Amino acid sequence: MKRFAILLISILLTSCTSTTLVDYWKNPDIEYYEPQKVLIVGLTSNEKARKQFENELKQEFELRGTEAVASLDLPYASFKTKKVTLKELNELEEKLLQNSFDAIILSKVIGVEDKVMYKNKYHDRKETYRGFAEEYVKYQDIYYNPEYYDEYTIYHSETSMYCICPTKDRELLWKGYIDIIDPVSIDKSVSDYVKLTIAILEEEKLLNFPDVPK
Numbered sequence: 001m002k003r004f005a006i007l008l009i010s011i012l013l014t015s016c017t018s019t020t021l022v023d024y025w026k027n028p029d030i031e032y033y034e035p036q037k038v039l040i041v042g043l044t045s046n047e048k049a050r051k052q053f054e055n056e057l058k059q060e061f062e063l064r065g066t067e068a069v070a071s072l073d074l075p076y077a078s079f080k081t082k083k084v085t086l087k088e089l090n091e092l093e094e095k096l097l098q099n100s101f102d103a104i105i106l107s108k109v110i111g112v113e114d115k116v117m118y119k120n121k122y123h124d125r126k127e128t129y130r131g132f133a134e135e136y137v138k139y140q141d142i143y144y145n146p147e148y149y150d151e152y153t154i155y156h157s158e159t160s161m162y163c164i165c166p167t168k169d170r171e172l173l174w175k176g177y178i179d180i181i182d183p184v185s186i187d188k189s190v191s192d193y194v195k196l197t198i199a200i201l202e203e204e205k206l207l208n209f210p211d212v213p214k
Contacts, residue, residue: 018183019192022156024176024200032205033163033173035061035103039096041071043108049186053107056194064208069101093164103173104162107197109180111156155180159197161206174206 040057042050054070061068071077077092084092096104161174178196183189201207 018181018189019196020179020181021196021200022177022179024174024204026174026204026206027172030163030173030206033103034208035066035206037067037069037099037101038103038105039069039071039074039101041104041106043106046186049190052187052190053194056191057105057197060194060198061207066208096164097166102163102165104164105159106162107157107159107193109155109157112153153182155183157193161201174201174204176200 038061040054040061042053044050044053051070051072054072058068058070076095157178157180159176159178160172163171163173176197178193180189180193198207
């Protein structure tokens with residue numbers, strides 16, 4: 001079921017997007033979860049991307065009747081002016097509980113990878129060359145033609161959803177691994193990332209369904 005969900009969502013969203021769902025894990029003890037108040041944290045030094053991600057994901061949760069707060073707007077904590085200790089984060093969780101939060105979304109980039117892809121007009125496995133000369137002529141552009149291949153960058157990211165409910169252990173509900181492929185626009189990449197995250201959370205029954213205007 002998990003692999004089917006990955007395939008289905010990837011087909012739906014990667015045809016016109018720069019993001020791809022690679023894998024995810026859901027807590028097997030949680031059938032469904034409907035958060036009532038969520039803290040959204042985007043862990044990146046790119047303040048523009050972080051602000052857009054937190055605000056767009058906040059809007060998606062609010063459309064589904066869930067109160068959401070961007071970490072940059074949290075009045076009693078700062079996630080950007082200094083490093084925080086484990087003790088400070090534990091104290092923050094207690095304060096979040098006191099203020100009726102029951103979930104945290106944390107998203108971050110965990111790796112960057114440079115890739116090279118050969119262009120289709122040069123790479124055709126269906127063709128079989130019987131002679132050395134013919135094949136060498138076709139592929140000599142490896143050295144002489146800069147258009148023989150494309151270079152691109154993949155950002156490997158990870159998004160996690162944590163429960164901070166007072167009636168149960170604070171635990172990981174879901175973790176997803178998403179690749180952002182050769183982003184050329186922060187706006188588009190962030191929007192695609194948010195859409196993909198919401199799609200899989202809905203598929204896994206980890207947030208409310210959106211209110212449909214009548």
